[in-house]
Amino acid sequence: MNFIHKNENKNFSSSQDNLSHLKNEVKFEGEKILEAIIFASKEPVSINDLKKSCPFIEDINESLKNLTDVYRNRAVNLVKIKNTYAFRTLPYYSNYITQTIEKKVKLSKAAKETLAVIAYHQPVTRTEIEDIRGVSLYKGLMDTLLETKWVNIGPRRDTPGMPVTYVTTNDFLDHFGLHTVKDLPNFKELREAGFLTDFKDEEFEI
Amino acid sequence: MNFIHKNENKNFSSSQDNLSHLKNEVKFEGEKILEAIIFASKEPVSINDLKKSCPFIEDINESLKNLTDVYRNRAVNLVKIKNTYAFRTLPYYSNYITQTIEKKVKLSKAAKETLAVIAYHQPVTRTEIEDIRGVSLYKGLMDTLLETKWVNIGPRRDTPGMPVTYVTTNDFLDHFGLHTVKDLPNFKELREAGFLTDFKDEEFEI
Amino acid sequence: MLQQNITQDKFIVDLNGFDGPLELLLSLAQKQKVDLKEISITELVDQYLSFVKNASKLKLELAAEYLMMASFLTYLKSRILLPKDCLEDELTASEMEKNLAYKLKRLSEIKNCTEELFLKPKLGIDFFKRGFYENTDKKVIKKLDSSLIEILRAFAKINSKRIFSPLKFIRESVFKIDQALNSILGLVSRGKNWVLLQEIIPREWKDSKVKVRSAMATTFAASLELVKSGDCILEQNSPFQSLKIKSKDREDKK
Numbered sequence: 001m002n003f004i005h006k007n008e009n010k011n012f013s014s015s016q017d018n019l020s021h022l023k024n025e026v027k028f029e030g031e032k033i034l035e036a037i038i039f040a041s042k043e044p045v046s047i048n049d050l051k052k053s054c055p056f057i058e059d060i061n062e063s064l065k066n067l068t069d070v071y072r073n074r075a076v077n078l079v080k081i082k083n084t085y086a087f088r089t090l091p092y093y094s095n096y097i098t099q100t101i102e103k104k105v106k107l108s109k110a111a112k113e114t115l116a117v118i119a120y121h122q123p124v125t126r127t128e129i130e131d132i133r134g135v136s137l138y139k140g141l142m143d144t145l146l147e148t149k150w151v152n153i154g155p156r157r158d159t160p161g162m163p164v165t166y167v168t169t170n171d172f173l174d175h176f177g178l179h180t181v182k183d184l185p186n187f188k189e190l191r192e193a194g195f196l197t198d199f200k201d202e203e204f205e206i
Numbered sequence: 207m208n209f210i211h212k213n214e215n216k217n218f219s220s221s222q223d224n225l226s227h228l229k230n231e232v233k234f235e236g237e238k239i240l241e242a243i244i245f246a247s248k249e250p251v252s253i254n255d256l257k258k259s260c261p262f263i264e265d266i267n268e269s270l271k272n273l274t275d276v277y278r279n280r281a282v283n284l285v286k287i288k289n290t291y292a293f294r295t296l297p298y299y300s301n302y303i304t305q306t307i308e309k310k311v312k313l314s315k316a317a318k319e320t321l322a323v324i325a326y327h328q329p330v331t332r333t334e335i336e337d338i339r340g341v342s343l344y345k346g347l348m349d350t351l352l353e354t355k356w357v358n359i360g361p362r363r364d365t366p367g368m369p370v371t372y373v374t375t376n377d378f379l380d381h382f383g384l385h386t387v388k389d390l391p392n393f394k395e396l397r398e399a400g401f402l403t404d405f406k407d408e409e410f411e412i
Numbered sequence: 413m414l415q416q417n418i419t420q421d422k423f424i425v426d427l428n429g430f431d432g433p434l435e436l437l438l439s440l441a442q443k444q445k446v447d448l449k450e451i452s453i454t455e456l457v458d459q460y461l462s463f464v465k466n467a468s469k470l471k472l473e474l475a476a477e478y479l480m481m482a483s484f485l486t487y488l489k490s491r492i493l494l495p496k497d498c499l500e501d502e503l504t505a506s507e508m509e510k511n512l513a514y515k516l517k518r519l520s521e522i523k524n525c526t527e528e529l530f531l532k533p534k535l536g537i538d539f540f541k542r543g544f545y546e547n548t549d550k551k552v553i554k555k556l557d558s559s560l561i562e563i564l565r566a567f568a569k570i571n572s573k574r575i576f577s578p579l580k581f582i583r584e585s586v587f588k589i590d591q592a593l594n595s596i597l598g599l600v601s602r603g604k605n606w607v608l609l610q611e612i613i614p615r616e617w618k619d620s621k622v623k624v625r626s627a628m629a630t631t632f633a634a635s636l637e638l639v640k641s642g643d644c645i646l647e648q649n650s651p652f653q654s655l656k657i658k659s660k661d662r663e664d665k666k
Binding site for chain 3: 242245246247248249250292293310311312313315318319321322323325326338339381382383384390391393396397
């Protein structure tokens with residue numbers, strides 16, 4: 001699929017060939033528009049937003065897949081972060097990039113561990129976090145985590161008292177280079193070993 | 207020149223072929239490093255800086271030319287600006303990308319508080335908001351909030367004067383990653399989660 | 413066991429490093445065996461209890477959480493030692509043991525995962541987003557940049573303001589004590605007759621219930637003050653009747 005472009009396809013003559021050629025052109029143009037939008041956007045762009053911007057693209061998932069393939073062997077990749085897309089450099093090339101590191105969040109040991117508990121057990125209540133860590137959360141810890149934008153409020157748990165739950169965000173996935181929560185280290189193993197109870201697959205996995 | 211990659215070149219057998227294959231590999235790697243550097247850079251990168259970062263690239267101009275060719279038919283081009291290089295989306299596609307250019311605006315303290323009151327007490331009348339906040343709303347505040355599309359007019363209250371009420375919208379839920387406003391922690395939960403500690407306005411450790 | 417392993421100083425440092433009793437227990441277990449499946453719970457209980465005992469010997473203040481764990485473990489140990497057939501309705505000792513082992517394993521897993529998670533390549537450190545973004549300045553869309561935490565804080569602030577705001581008196585409806593003293597002295601010095609307390613209240617304080625109540629209370633307080641100083645006498649014939657006040661005669665004073 002890579003790099004079908006106008007000049008390469010000039011030799012078609014029969015009308016049928018011409019039609020499929022035109023279809024390919026349209027597809028390719030669509031992919032380029034997606035490429036431009038995602039490239040120019042500061043934040044990962046949701047598939048829904050892309051659909052809205054390009055209502056003429058028939059199968060947006062196919063187009064995004066093609067675009068992903070185009071960049072597969074480049075130093076810059078099109079990556080899917082849950083239901084959003086963004087361009088990111090490969091970690092492999094980090095040594096060559098001397099960038100002033102914008103935002104280095106320094107989390108305490110307890111905050112890191114709490115973040116991991118939320119990531120693996122989400123949606124998880126405060127009590128459950130405290131049960132897993134065997135210690136009560138100190139004041140301001142959840143503040144800090146919410147402020148990183150890696151953690152958000154999830155749906156209330158359907159148990160007596162309807163406690164608030166916590167979940168991780170797309171920012172979290174993006175920061176750690178994860179496509180979905182299932183990409184977390186050892187996620188599958190932990191789930192199979194029964195350490196992650198009540199995990200529901202995300203609803204809007206497309 | 208486009209997209210020579212490892213898997214496509216596996217069939218070389220003679221040592222000479224192998225050598226030229228390896229040379230191509232090195233070249234291709236060099237191009238990818240340039241690609242990553244230019245992509246991640248905030249400013250166009252000068253050829254001199256690229257040379258310094260990649261002293262192992264034999265002919266940097268050739269590599270940059272190759273990289274330019276790779277992107278020639280994409281929606282994003284590698285462009286030379288004087289003696290610097292940068293990636294730019296093609297103006298041709300700007301119709302599609304203007305939508306995603308965003309200027310970040312912060313809400314005023316009063317607007318945030320009012321939004322919070324609406325989120326927690328909706329549907330809520332203007333008088334009730336003023337009563338809860340203990341201060342009268344300045345002119346234009348409700349207009350600002352309505353403009354954000356996070357707040358909308360709700361049903362009229364069935365009391366003398368039939369005052370208008372305010373409610374939050376689906377946009378509000380989307381923006382803050384919530385399923386329903388009922389998920390918002392109530393005051394008691396906020397207190398338990400430590401949100402009542404003296405709020406520092408400064409950022410967390412960066 | 414533990415006492416031999418750790419000197420007194422290190423003991424204190426170690427304790428501070430632990431993030432709660434379960435973590436302490438986990439580290440004791442890991443010292444015992446690498447594989448958490450093979451740890452001996454009774455041995456672990458002994459180690460934990462001696463740790464806590466040692467801490468109290470050193471007069472360290474242990475957080476309540478550590479003591480609660482100690483009491484649970486003591487209970488668990490007693491259950492393990494007791495014959496199995498008593499107390500059938502409660503969790504059996506082996507179930508409690510299993511549960512504790514599960515929690516230790518779960519904590520150790522999440523600790524490993526935390527380490528591995530933070531070893532992963534990170535955005536802005538190991539991989540990057542595009543450094544430059546075009547400015548098509550013609551159509552700029554304002555996007556509100558508010559995070560949930562800001563809204564939560566705003567809400568918490570309003571509420572804490574309402575709860576913790578200092579009591580404010582609305583001065584207009586409070587009759588001050590010196591005002592009351594003046595009006596009493598003004599009336600009672602004129603004659604030696606008894607004056608009803610409610611008659612002392614100035615006319616402008618009689619137009620609302622709140623004001624009357626405030627003026628009455630202050631006048632009463634002021635009258636008590638005058639009685640205490642020996643300038644006036646206060647009289648009430650029977651409970652709930654009106655109070656009368658008059659200034660004290662010179663003869664009375666003698």
